[in-house]
Amino acid sequence: MKPRPPISHAYRPRERKPCVGWVKKYFNDCLCDLKDEISFGCGLVSLISWGVADIPQVITNFQTKSGHGVSLTFLLTWIVGDICNLLGCILEPVTLPTQFYTALLYTISTVVLVWQCIYYDHICRWWKSKKKEPEETVGEDAKSQAAAPITKSHESTISIPRWASPSPHRKSYYMSARSLARSGPSAMQLNESSSSSDDEALPVSSKKTVSAQPIRIPRSVGCGAIAATSLNLPYQTMALMEGYMEISMFKQLQVKQDVGVDENTYEMILGWMMAAIYLGGRIPQIWLNIKRGSVEGLNPLMFVLALVANIAYVGSLFGCNIVVRTTEREKIKPNMPWLLDAVVCVALDSSIILHYIYYKYIKRKKITRGGEEGEYTEEAVKLLLS
Numbered sequence: 001m002k003p004r005p006p007i008s009h010a011y012r013p014r015e016r017k018p019c020v021g022w023v024k025k026y027f028n029d030c031l032c033d034l035k036d037e038i039s040f041g042c043g044l045v046s047l048i049s050w051g052v053a054d055i056p057q058v059i060t061n062f063q064t065k066s067g068h069g070v071s072l073t074f075l076l077t078w079i080v081g082d083i084c085n086l087l088g089c090i091l092e093p094v095t096l097p098t099q100f101y102t103a104l105l106y107t108i109s110t111v112v113l114v115w116q117c118i119y120y121d122h123i124c125r126w127w128k129s130k131k132k133e134p135e136e137t138v139g140e141d142a143k144s145q146a147a148a149p150i151t152k153s154h155e156s157t158i159s160i161p162r163w164a165s166p167s168p169h170r171k172s173y174y175m176s177a178r179s180l181a182r183s184g185p186s187a188m189q190l191n192e193s194s195s196s197s198d199d200e201a202l203p204v205s206s207k208k209t210v211s212a213q214p215i216r217i218p219r220s221v222g223c224g225a226i227a228a229t230s231l232n233l234p235y236q237t238m239a240l241m242e243g244y245m246e247i248s249m250f251k252q253l254q255v256k257q258d259v260g261v262d263e264n265t266y267e268m269i270l271g272w273m274m275a276a277i278y279l280g281g282r283i284p285q286i287w288l289n290i291k292r293g294s295v296e297g298l299n300p301l302m303f304v305l306a307l308v309a310n311i312a313y314v315g316s317l318f319g320c321n322i323v324v325r326t327t328e329r330e331k332i333k334p335n336m337p338w339l340l341d342a343v344v345c346v347a348l349d350s351s352i353i354l355h356y357i358y359y360k361y362i363k364r365k366k367i368t369r370g371g372e373e374g375e376y377t378e379e380a381v382k383l384l385l386s
């Protein structure tokens with residue numbers, strides 16, 4: 001391990017202003033010039049974007065009572081990547097508090113999202129198929145009664161519910177750019193009913209039938225879980241903030257005891273693992289969209305927010321840590337996994353957003369134009385837009 005550069009000299013020449021009180025207090029960071037402020041601002045944008053990124057998808061899932069629009073494999077890779085990232089934050093002696101909080105925030109929100117998808121797509125289905133069995137028996141009895149010639153029509157009709165759902169920087173010592181950069185990034189669109197090309201391919205009559213018979217799933221469970229998680233979050237976060245402050249003090253001590261910065265092998269392994277997992281995770285989502293030829297149930301805002309968060313993360317890295325704060329080229333190397341991850345994620349998220357635009361607007365227009373009669377087309381448009 002290379003000896004850590006003397007902490008106290010790292011940024012002192014650039015210190016011109018006193019630290020900003022709340023930044024010092026809550027983020028344990030000191031902004032001494034405009035570049036620091038830009039960097040911190042980018043980190044903050046990234047933190048906020050990540051903090052809310054999953055909410056649109058959570059809302060869409062709640063509205064559709066399904067998580068089929070988003071790939072569960074993609075979300076699970078996010079969680080695995082997040083765990084690597086959190087471990088990296090804890091191991092890294094010079095991690096910024098913004099990084100740690102961001103990582104914690106998106107891990108929690110992604111856990112909520114995954115839980116919701118599993119709940120709607122697996123637990124609910126299983127539970128309803130269990131309930132369905134006795135009801136089907138009743139339905140068969142009803143059918144045989146209906147077949148009897150004397151039975152009146154209104155008595156014979158027993159509707160059987162279909163339960164199956166459709167589917168930085170530290171002034172006191174050298175700071176790794178990764179700290180800010182890690183505060184990463186996804187988008188959502190509130191109240192948008194997503195209509196897939198699968199739906200679009202359906203004849204109008206069958207679409208009407210589907211919309212006339214909404215699948216009813218009790219909301220209380222999903223609501224309760226989300227509310228409970230959200231209510232608990234501030235308290236958990238406060239406790240974690242306190243915990244983090246302690247860890248960070250301990251880490252500062254470590255730094256002073258000349259712990260190496262650049263060549264933390266475990267951190268690098270975790271960093272590259274995290275980057276590979278995050279990047280690989282987009283593939284199942286892209287594949288799902290292509291396979292279905294549809295973006296039904298997917299909230300694009302999640303990816304728009306991820307895009308903003310990743311761009312802001314790169315901005316915070318380049319804006320201050322790597323280019324400005326650190327002049328030594330070799331300091332870029334340890335931050336490469338985070339930098340590469342954010343840059344490639346921007347490209348992949350852009351492609352997912354383009355997919356969304358294609359399936360939602362361009363492909364839909366083509367289908368609409370393909371209508372046989374004016375009336376049919378208009379009606380189809382209304383249904384598709386609804």
Ligand SMILES: NC(=[NH2+])NCCC[C@H](N)C(=O)O
Pocket residue numbers: 050053078079081082106107110184185186278279306310341342345
């Ligand atoms: N659960 C999360 N949102 N994790 C953040 C992932 C960050 C990573 N750069 C990505 O865009 O995939």
